[in-house]
Amino acid sequence: xxxxxxxxxxxxxxxxxxxxxxxxxxxxxxxxxxxxxxxxxxxxxxxxxxxxxxxxxxxxxxxxxxxxxxxxxxxxxxxxxxxxxxxxxxxxxxxxxxxxxxxxxxxxxxxxxxxxxxxxxxxxxxxxxxxxxxxxxxxxxxxxxxxxxxxxxxxxxxxxxxxxxxxxxxxxxxxxxxxxxxxxxxxxxxxxxxxxxxxxxxxxxxxxxxxxxxxxxxxxxxxxxxxxxxxxxxxxxxxxxxxxxxxxxxxxxxxxxxxxxxxxxxxxxxxxxxxxxxxxxxxxxxxxxxxxxxxxxxxxxxxxxxxxxxxxxxxxxxxxxxxxxxxxxxxxxxxxxxxxxxxxxxxxxxxxxxxxxxxxxxxxxxxxxxxxxxxxxxxxxxxxxxxxxxxxxxxxxxxxxxxxxxxxxxxxxxxxxxxxxxxxxxxxxxxxxxxxxxxxxxxxxxxxxxxxxxxxxxxxxxxxxxxxxxxxxxxxxxxxxxxxxxxxxxxxxxxxxxxxxxxxxxxxxxxxxxxxxxxxxxxxxxxxxxxxxxxxxxxxxxxxxxxxxxxxxxxxxxxxxxxxxxxxxxxxxxxxxxxxxxxxxxxxxxxxxxxxxxxxxxxxxxxxxxxxxxxxxxxxxxxxxxxxxxxxxxxxxxxxxxxxxxxxxxxxxxxxxxxxxxxxxxxxxxxxxxxxxxxxxxxxxxxxxxxxxxxxxxxxxxxxxxxxxxxxxxxxxxxxxxxxxxxxxxxxxxxxxxxxxxxxxxxxxxxxxxxxxxxxxxxxxxxxxxxxx
Numbered sequence: 001x002x003x004x005x006x007x008x009x010x011x012x013x014x015x016x017x018x019x020x021x022x023x024x025x026x027x028x029x030x031x032x033x034x035x036x037x038x039x040x041x042x043x044x045x046x047x048x049x050x051x052x053x054x055x056x057x058x059x060x061x062x063x064x065x066x067x068x069x070x071x072x073x074x075x076x077x078x079x080x081x082x083x084x085x086x087x088x089x090x091x092x093x094x095x096x097x098x099x100x101x102x103x104x105x106x107x108x109x110x111x112x113x114x115x116x117x118x119x120x121x122x123x124x125x126x127x128x129x130x131x132x133x134x135x136x137x138x139x140x141x142x143x144x145x146x147x148x149x150x151x152x153x154x155x156x157x158x159x160x161x162x163x164x165x166x167x168x169x170x171x172x173x174x175x176x177x178x179x180x181x182x183x184x185x186x187x188x189x190x191x192x193x194x195x196x197x198x199x200x201x202x203x204x205x206x207x208x209x210x211x212x213x214x215x216x217x218x219x220x221x222x223x224x225x226x227x228x229x230x231x232x233x234x235x236x237x238x239x240x241x242x243x244x245x246x247x248x249x250x251x252x253x254x255x256x257x258x259x260x261x262x263x264x265x266x267x268x269x270x271x272x273x274x275x276x277x278x279x280x281x282x283x284x285x286x287x288x289x290x291x292x293x294x295x296x297x298x299x300x301x302x303x304x305x306x307x308x309x310x311x312x313x314x315x316x317x318x319x320x321x322x323x324x325x326x327x328x329x330x331x332x333x334x335x336x337x338x339x340x341x342x343x344x345x346x347x348x349x350x351x352x353x354x355x356x357x358x359x360x361x362x363x364x365x366x367x368x369x370x371x372x373x374x375x376x377x378x379x380x381x382x383x384x385x386x387x388x389x390x391x392x393x394x395x396x397x398x399x400x401x402x403x404x405x406x407x408x409x410x411x412x413x414x415x416x417x418x419x420x421x422x423x424x425x426x427x428x429x430x431x432x433x434x435x436x437x438x439x440x441x442x443x444x445x446x447x448x449x450x451x452x453x454x455x456x457x458x459x460x461x462x463x464x465x466x467x468x469x470x471x472x473x474x475x476x477x478x479x480x481x482x483x484x485x486x487x488x489x490x491x492x493x494x495x496x497x498x499x500x501x502x503x504x505x506x507x508x509x510x511x512x513x514x515x516x517x518x519x520x521x522x523x524x525x526x527x528x529x530x531x532x533x534x535x536x537x538x539x540x541x542x543x544x545x546x547x548x549x550x551x552x553x554x555x556x557x558x559x560x561x562x563x564x565x566x567x568x569x570x571x572x573x574x575x576x577x578x579x580x581x582x583x584x585x586x587x588x589x590x591x592x593x594x595x596x597x598x599x600x601x602x603x604x605x606x607x608x609x610x611x612x613x614x615x616x617x618x619x620x621x622x623x624x625x626x627x628x629x630x631x632x633x634x635x636x637x638x639x640x641x642x643x644x645x646x647x648x649x650x651x652x653x654x655x656x657x658x659x660x661x662x663x664x665x666x667x668x669x670x671x672x673x674x675x676x677x678x679x680x681x682x683x684x685x686x687x688x689x690x691x692x693x694x695x696x697x698x699x700x701x702x703x704x705x706x707x708x709x710x711x712x713x714x715x716x717x718x719x720x721x722x723x724x725x726x727x728x729x730x731x732x733x734x735x736x737x738x739x740x741x742x743x744x745x746x747x748x749x750x751x752x753x754x755x756x757x758x759x760x761x762x763x764x765x766x767x768x769x770x771x772x773x
Contacts, residue, residue: 045312047316048312048315048316048319051316051319051320051323052315052319054319054323055319055322055323058322058323058326062076062077062080062326075329075332075336076329076330076332079325079328079329079332080322080325080326080329081325082325083321083324083325083328083329084321084322084325086321087317087318087320087321087322087324087325088318088321088322091314091317091318091321092314095310095311095313095314098310099307099310118285118288118289119289121285121289122285122286122289125278125281125282125285125286126282128278128282129212129244129274129278129282132246132272132274132275132278133210133211133212133246133248134210136210136246136248136270136272137208137210137248137250139166139168139248139270140208140248140249140250140268140270141208141250143159143162143166143171143268143270144250144251144252144253144268145253146158146162147159147162147173147252147268148252148253148254152181152182155173155181155182156173156181156182156184159171159173159182159183159184160184163184163186168270168271168272169185169186169187169245169271169272169273170183170184170185170186170187170189170192170193170269170270170271170272171183171184171185171268171269171270171271172184172192172194172268172269172271173252173266173267173268173269174194174195174200174266174267174269175264175265175266175267176200176204176264176265176266176267177264178194178195178197178200180192180194181266192269193247193271194269195209195247195249195267195269199211199247199249200249200267202249203249203250203251203267204251204265204267207250207251208248208249208250208251209247209248209249209250210246210247210248210249211246211247212244212245212246212274213244213245213246213247214243214244214245243273243276243279244273244274244279245271245272245273245274246271246272246273246274247269247270247271248269248270248271249267249268249269250267250268251265251266251267251268252265252266252267252268335366335367338367338370339366339367339370342370342371342374346374346377351374351375351377351378351381352374352378402422403422403423405422405424406424406523407424407521407522407523408421408422408424408425408427408428408429408521408522408523409421409422409424409425409519409520409521410425410441410519410520410521410522411510411517411518411519412441412454412517412518412519412520413517413518414516414517414518415440416440416441416442416451416454416455416458416518417438417439417440417441418433418436418437418438418439418440418441418444419437419438419517420437421433428501428503428522428523428524429446429447429482429501431445431446441454441455442455446482446483447482449480449481449482449483450480450482450503450505453478453480453505454478454505454507454518454520457476457478457507458476458507458509458518460476461475461476461507461509462509475506475507475508476506476507476508477504477505477506477507478504478505478506478507479502479503479504479505479525480502480503480504480505480522481501481502481503482501482503483501501524501526502524502525502526502529503522503523503524503525504522504523504525505520505521505522506520506521506522507519507520507521552589552592552593555585555589556585556586556589556590559581559582559585559586559589560582560586562578562582563578563579563582566578567579607744608648608649608652608741608744608745609649610647610648610649610745610768611647611648611649611650612645612646612647612770612771613645613646613647613648613650613653613770614643614645615643615645615646615648615653615684615700615702615766616639616640616643616684618650618653618654618657619637619639619657619682619684619702620637620639622654622657622658622661623635623637623661623682626661634665634668634677634678634679634680635661635680635682636679636680636681636682637682637683638681638682638683638684639683639684640683640684640685640686643684643685643686643700644686644698644700644769644770645769645770646700646766646768646769646770647745647768647769647770648745648766648768649741649745652741652744652745653741653745655737655741656737656738656741656742656764657704659734659735659737659738660704660738660762661680661682661704662734663734663735664680664704664705664706664708664760665680667706667708667709667710667759667760668680668706668707668708670708671707671708676707678706678707678708679706679707680704680705680706681703681704681705681706682702682703682704683702683703684700684701684702684703685700685701685703686698686699686700686701687699687700687701687765689765689767697767698769699765699766699767699769700765700766700769701763701764701765701766702763702764702766703761703762703763703764704761704762705754705759705760705761705762706759706760706761707754707757707758707759708758708759708760709758709759710753710754710758710759710760711751711753711760716751716753719735719751720735720736720738720739720749720751735751738762738764742764742766745766745768746767746768747764747765747766747767747768748764748765748767749762749763749764749765750762750763750764750765751763
């Protein structure tokens with residue numbers, strides 16, 4: 001059932017209850033019956049018709065659902081019939097009993113003996129009240145006679161005594177002008193209830209006034225209300241409240257000796273309450289008699305009114321019971337329909353929650369449990385999907401991290417077969433290993449020694465773990481020397497030759513799909529080793545320069561002193577030997593001093609002071625010392641026009657150019673000029689290189705090439721290390737100084753052998769450009 005139908009039934013039930021209550025109230029009240037009963041009867045009939053139409057519509061709808069065989073229609077039909085019978089049968093039984101009861105009750109209400117009893121009781125109450133009032137009037141006349149001849153003071157005293165003896169509530173002596181002469185009361189009222197002028201006037205004319213009054217009468221009298229002439233008020237005119245009191249006003253006789261034309265008439269007023277029980281009983285009799293008279297007038301139509309009211313109530317009850325049966329049946333069948341629909345949806349893969357039936361019954365709990373189950377299934381499916389996306393994202397993230405790692409990563413199975421690797425492996429090993437997936441590590445060309453070390457390291461680590469020895473870490477670390485890859489072995493143009501790679505490898509056990517596996521992470525530390533050697537050689541050079549420099553000067557001076565002192569004292573032959581010996585000593589000392597200076601310069605190179613510098617102008621200035629300006633010049637310049645200025649130290653760059661030109665001259669010095677003419681090319685150019693963020697950046701490149709024999713493979717691999725040289729007299733510090741200075745300038749230096757012809761080539765890339773003005 002829809003929510004609108006529920007609201008309609010609730011509102012309709014409230015309206016029907018109100019109309020039935022008003023109809024029943026109008027049936028009991030003849031005045032309301034004459035005025036409102038037809039309208040209330042019509043409204044109830046209209047509501048009953050609306051309920052009938054609603055019931056017919058619901059029955060038609062249920063019949064159509066039953067004919068179509070919809071799920072739940074049979075159950076709903078049975079429930080509707082059951083609840084309708086449960087509601088109709090008790091109503092019919094109550095209706096039949098009520099009709100018989102009403103018919104018999106109405107006849108019993110208007111029995112002749114009841115009417116006679118009511119009239120007798122009413123006369124009895126009136127007689128009792130009149131007797132009480134007459135007795136009070138008799139007492140008033142007796143008291144008036146006793147105080148007639150007394151003075152005002154004596155009257156007040158005597159009045160108080162007589163009121164107490166007669167057990168009266170209030171006694172008052174007033175004048176004709178309503179002036180209080182004396183008063184006495186057993187109440188808390190300070191001012192007595194004075195009689196009105198009408199009461200005094202009637203008491204003067206009839207020599208007495210008496211009345212039974214209620215509280216409202218007292219208020220009205222005190223406000224000036226005048227009671228019509230008469231000594232007693234009728235019982236039928238009394239107010240419905242049982243609080244009644246009797247008031248008697250009589251004239252006080254005037255004695256003969258005090259009588260005169262000017263004497264003032266005085267009155268005695270006595271007030272005595274009527275007993276509460278007597279007043280209540282009298283009022284009950286009056287009300288019952290009045291109601292009996294009213295219903296007696298409408299006796300002929302009262303039976304029809306009750307029968308119509310009962311019949312209309314029965315019809316409303318029956319129609320409401322049928323409508324409520326539909327509502328209750330719908331409430332019971334709705335959870336089953338929702339469960340059937342939800343079961344079908346779950347079977348089709350739809351785990352969305354079903355509408356929840358707001359009920360505390362077992363069916364409502366069942367729908368809530370079904371929704372809880374579907375929600376848990378939906379959450380479980382969402383969690384699985386979320387975990388799947390998380391795994392995919394983690395896998396993509398891990399692959400991205402591994403792909404961008406500078407270190408090489410290899411994953412091996414338990415048989416040391418390559419499962420996967422990242423891009424840095426091929427970059428470090430300088431060969432492709434993509435075809436080696438699934439092969440043993442030792443089968444990869446050039447990695448036999450690497451595989452041996454890795455296998456041995458894992459075997460030792462596993463043996464320690466299995467033997468129960470304490471293993472301080474879960475991974476091992478080794479430094480491995482391997483030959484360079486086949487792809488780089490034949491490349492004689494690189495900065496590195498066939499001297500081999502130094503790798504720092506770490507290994508750890510890793511769970512893989514088929515069981516335990518291994519992961520190996522390694523990096524090329526050849527440059528680190530080279531840098532460590534440079535630092536070590538710098539320290540050696542510093543110490544050698546300090547230790548050698550001190551004795552050189554005394555040796556040279558001693559040799560020169562021997563030559564000067566002994567040359568004139570020796571024979572010619574011995575003098576020649578002495579001269580040659582001292583000359584040799586002096587020359588070797590000078591050579592050692594030069595070597596010591598080179599050591600000092602290498603060990604204590606001052607930091608570069610960078611400033612805007614025109615590289616073309618610096619090169620031109622230096623080459624004036626080497627170029628004679630004729631056809632015998634072997635140095636050829638190729639300077640790029642509009643070259644950007646760089647940030648550099650002119651002194652240190654001048655030292656670099658001198659060293660490189662000297663090396664180039666030494667390289668072409670031994671060439672046969674009849675076969676090959678010596679040639680040194682010095683060139684500059686503006687280039688672009690990729691930055692760390694992927695954008696192109698500008699730089700300046702200086703190239704010095706010669707057509708000499710070039711670099712050997714061993715020299716090319718360690719050319720920038722100190723004391724690595726192919727010269728007989730060289731110290732091997734020249735290229736080391738070049739590398740050190742270029743590093744301080746934030747640049748790069750590269751050594752290559754020329755491809756088109758024999759010779760060597762040094763390329764210097766200066767990355768720091770001067771800001772534009």
